[in-house]
Amino acid sequence: MNNAGLPPSIKTDCCIVGGGPAGLMLGYLLARAGVNVTVLEKHADFLRDFRGDTIHPSTLEIMYHLGLLEDFLRLPHQRVERLRGEFHGESITLADFSRLPTRCKFMAFMPQWDFLNFLARRAVKLPGFTLRQSTCARQLWMEDGFVRGVICQGPDGETLRIRAKLVVGTDGRQSMVRQDAGLPRREFGSPRDVVWIRVEKALGDPETDSGHGGPKKNFIMLDRGEYWQCGYSIAKGSFGILRQAGLEPFLQQVAQVSPFDVSRLSRAVNQWHQLKLLEIRIDRLDRWAAPGVLCIGDAAHAMSPIGGVGVNLAIQDAVAAANILTGPLLKGKVSLRQLARVQRRRHLPTLFTQKLQLMMTGSADKPQNPPRTPSAMEKWLRRQSWLPHIAGRIIGLGFRREIPRLSLRQQSR
Helix, strand or coil, X not given: CCCCCCCCEEEEEEEEECCCHHXXXXXXXXXXXXXXXXXXXXXXXXXXXXXXXXXXXXXXHHHHHCCCHHHHCCCCCEEECEEEEEECCEEEEEEECCCXXXXXXXXXXXXXXXXXHHHHHHHCCCCCEEEEECCEXXXXXXXXXXXXXEEEECCCCCEEEEEEEEXXXXXXXXXXXXXXXXXXXXXXXCCEEEEEEEXXXXXXXXXXXXXXXXXXXXEEEEECCCEEEEEEEEECCCHHHHHHHCHHHXXXXXXXXXXXXXXHHHHHCCCHHHCEEECCCCEEECCCEECCEEECHHHCCCCCCHHHHHHHHHHHHHHHHHHHHHHHHHHCCCCHHHHHHHHHHHHHHHHHHHHHHHHHHCCCCCCCCCCCCCCHHHHHHHCCCCHHHHHHHHHHHCCCCCCCCCCHHHHCC
């Protein structure tokens, strides 16, 4: 404790709460431009299952502009030029990335921890970048009604105050930053949740040319090398009912739509805690900023996993924020008007993406329609070869691309 009886404090230009894709990308970009940045990550590492693993062409293009693409693609990954799925029992191409105006005309499937470790290793080499792991942000540090920093708890349990010119919340859909800042939020609901299941690989398992099987009858498979990460879609709020019915009936239900029989699934899962429930939520902040604080990524707009767009939308937010705020941070002061520019820049891409996701999932108030025969219009649409390319552009690039603005100082590195 210091002489005033308060926890010790450190100073930084920007304190980023959350070491996910948006937080590390923003921290890397700001530090590369000469801004002093501290990123707080509550976990000791990035090794957690069931996180978004889709790296879209838009993100790969950003890595190219940063001079990181060649090294990045040396990491183990699967390249996907086309996303396929099942429609009325028929396998069809949902999205085609092969004609995109980008260096990489594919989506890369890569465990998110590999992506985060890659960014972190490069960021910590920059003189102004600090990554504090096992450090949990507890609350915003307020003075005279303004956010002045963050009060956090370090790995040894010690309370620490971090004074910053700007606090950026990238701490996900349960964001402490947006809650403490009192930023109002609107929820749009979702009719489905996802149960994640880990199944060890075995001889004779199905092969996928993309590392991604599905979606097929509410079941998908992600190739994790030594195991399959399987996702089973269930009706919103039905997980408790499934638990009451018992684990064995649930696994039998999954076995009906998966390539694994009940005995194989039972060997993989023998207790409920081995399953991970993802409660799908689509929401959006009305205001992303208040004096001294900004939210981006999932902290500003939670997405459905449809299309795997959440990670890439968050990274686009980070690039936009860095482009707009680097100058003000280097000058020592960031105004609320400048923070609002980030939201204005990213509002329409967020709005259009969420509207598209809501159209694809349907209303949360209506039950899912039972299986039926495809209509003549649906059959006609499936025959249009241009549709997968349009879908590929929307998924692969989003509704507004962000490119890092590199200063002369950055370009010389």
